[in-house]
Amino acid sequence: MIRGDLPRRAARPLVAARPLVAVLAAALMSACALAPAGDPPAIQTGASWGERGQAAAEARAAELPAARVDGTWWRNFGDPALTRLVEEALVANDDLLLAVERVNEARALARGTSADRLPSLDGSGSAQRNQTSSFGSSGGQLANTFSASAALSYELDLWGRLSNADRAQRAQLLQTVANRDAVRLTVAADTANAYLQLRALDLQLEIARRTLSAREQTLELQQAQYEAGTIDALDLAQARSERESTRARIPELEGSRDQAANALGVLLGRTPAELIGKDVERGVALDVLPDAPVPPLGLPSELLLRRPDVAVAEQQIAAAAANVGVARAGYFPQISLTASAGRQSTQLSDFLSNGAGIWGLALALTGPIFDFGRTDAQVEAAKSRYEQTAISYRQTVRTAFQDVLDALASRTAAMGQLEAQDAQVAELQRTVELARLRYDAGYAAYLDVLDAERTLLDVELSRVTTRQNLYVASVNLYKALGGGWEGLPQGAEDPGPVLADPYGGLKD
Numbered sequence: 001m002i003r004g005d006l007p008r009r010a011a012r013p014l015v016a017a018r019p020l021v022a023v024l025a026a027a028l029m030s031a032c033a034l035a036p037a038g039d040p041p042a043i044q045t046g047a048s049w050g051e052r053g054q055a056a057a058e059a060r061a062a063e064l065p066a067a068r069v070d071g072t073w074w075r076n077f078g079d080p081a082l083t084r085l086v087e088e089a090l091v092a093n094d095d096l097l098l099a100v101e102r103v104n105e106a107r108a109l110a111r112g113t114s115a116d117r118l119p120s121l122d123g124s125g126s127a128q129r130n131q132t133s134s135f136g137s138s139g140g141q142l143a144n145t146f147s148a149s150a151a152l153s154y155e156l157d158l159w160g161r162l163s164n165a166d167r168a169q170r171a172q173l174l175q176t177v178a179n180r181d182a183v184r185l186t187v188a189a190d191t192a193n194a195y196l197q198l199r200a201l202d203l204q205l206e207i208a209r210r211t212l213s214a215r216e217q218t219l220e221l222q223q224a225q226y227e228a229g230t231i232d233a234l235d236l237a238q239a240r241s242e243r244e245s246t247r248a249r250i251p252e253l254e255g256s257r258d259q260a261a262n263a264l265g266v267l268l269g270r271t272p273a274e275l276i277g278k279d280v281e282r283g284v285a286l287d288v289l290p291d292a293p294v295p296p297l298g299l300p301s302e303l304l305l306r307r308p309d310v311a312v313a314e315q316q317i318a319a320a321a322a323n324v325g326v327a328r329a330g331y332f333p334q335i336s337l338t339a340s341a342g343r344q345s346t347q348l349s350d351f352l353s354n355g356a357g358i359w360g361l362a363l364a365l366t367g368p369i370f371d372f373g374r375t376d377a378q379v380e381a382a383k384s385r386y387e388q389t390a391i392s393y394r395q396t397v398r399t400a401f402q403d404v405l406d407a408l409a410s411r412t413a414a415m416g417q418l419e420a421q422d423a424q425v426a427e428l429q430r431t432v433e434l435a436r437l438r439y440d441a442g443y444a445a446y447l448d449v450l451d452a453e454r455t456l457l458d459v460e461l462s463r464v465t466t467r468q469n470l471y472v473a474s475v476n477l478y479k480a481l482g483g484g485w486e487g488l489p490q491g492a493e494d495p496g497p498v499l500a501d502p503y504g505g506l507k508d
Contacts, residue, residue, distance in 0.1 A: 092268060096187050153339075160325050212250065286468065410472075
């Protein structure tokens with residue numbers, strides 16, 4: 001035997017197999033090419049907030065450590081009661097519970113779609129009793145047939161139909177996870193804003209009651225002066241009218257406060273019995289609540305791209321791209337392999353011992369020949385849906401940036417207005433003192449005192465609303481950014497948004 005014969009003979013099957021390998025490789029490559037990449041479109045976001053486009057902001061952003069979303073941003077307000085209420089809502093709010101169940105549903109669907117890519121093993125069994133007879137005879141021969149078999153079937157995913165369907169379903173799962181995070185963020189923000197509204201009404205009610213007490217003391221003094229003949233009936237009537245006007249404000253504020261407490265109770269997921277019999281916890285008063293932090297000027301604007309609604313839009317693109325691949329796979333045939341094995345016998349008693357073995361192999365190919373343009377229409381529809389998701393993504397990012405800019409503008413406006421109102425209250429308090437001194441000295445009418453007191457009350461109530469607006473703007477800023485912001489240690493790699501095993505153990 002010549003030594004060179006063995007390698008040449010062994011090489012012939014490999015050479016013969018090369019065309020088949022090439023066909024399979026081309027099929028796999030075409031399967032990958034059937035679906036677009038599914039990457040979100042690039043959008044110019046700018047370097048940072050506060051100094052749009054300026055070199056100083058860009059340099060500061062480059063020096064800052066990477067930022068990531070803080071999932072407990074409500075703790076930054078420094079109110080333990082607010083923290084407890086938000087965390088209570090995140091446990092019991094029905095909207096959030098519904099979102100969690102939708103994630104569970106999507107996870108189950110993703111597992112089912114992933115299982116379609118694997119072989120399936122089915123079992124079957126039958127028992128038959130037949131009678132055969134010759135032509136013209138009245139009797140016949142009876143025969144029993146017992147059989148049991150198992151069939152293993154597998155579809156060759158040469159065109160990526162199943163893999164793209166799996167990709168689409170996984171993207172749907174991540175959409176539901178991001179939607180859950182969006183609901184969580186909304187519930188936390190709505191709870192914080194409802195609590196702030198309640199605390200603002202508490203403070204306004206306290207101011208109104210304090211003012212009413214002062215008006216009642218003034219009226220008692222006016223009554224005594226009238227009886228002593230030092231003032232006339234007009235001053236006494238004006239004092240009574242102002243006392244009643246202040247008293248009329250209290251029921252209105254109490255009604256608004258109770259409605260705010262009821263709305264907060266619903267956000268907390270409380271039962272009707274709890275809404276009636278359980279009051280909402282209060283913490284730090286609104287006028288002494290510390291200011292919430294704001295993002296620094298150099299905070300990278302890319303942090304905004306981690307908002308849950310932006311994540312939803314990204315996964316919509318990924319799912320639509322995969323569905324394009326599923327639709328395009330309809331142009332190609334489906335190839336499935338089936339192997340079956342079992343036993344058959346005429347007697348159940350000797351089914352295992354004397355039964356005959358049965359087996360089979362099958363290769364099935366099913367493909368379109370002429371479908372009157374049905375596949376073309378499905379592909380065009382899938383491509384259009386893919387383009388729609390790209391447009392929706394751009395709209396979502398624009399809206400996200402608008403939300404941040406609006407929240408920053410609202411906060412800046414509220415800070416300026418609050419500063420002016422603080423100065424106005426100080427001046428009005430001085431005005432009330434001077435008007436009262438002039439009235440006591442006989443240089444001014446009592447109406448001047450009432451006008452000054454009335455204006456002071458209105459501004460004090462308005463200042464509470466402005467302070468509420470300042471905190472609401474901070475809450476809306478947190479919400480617009482997808483949560484809070486915290487820096488990573490220098491040199492650390494930003495892990496991005498972390499999802500708590502959204503697949504529930506499902507692997508690629």
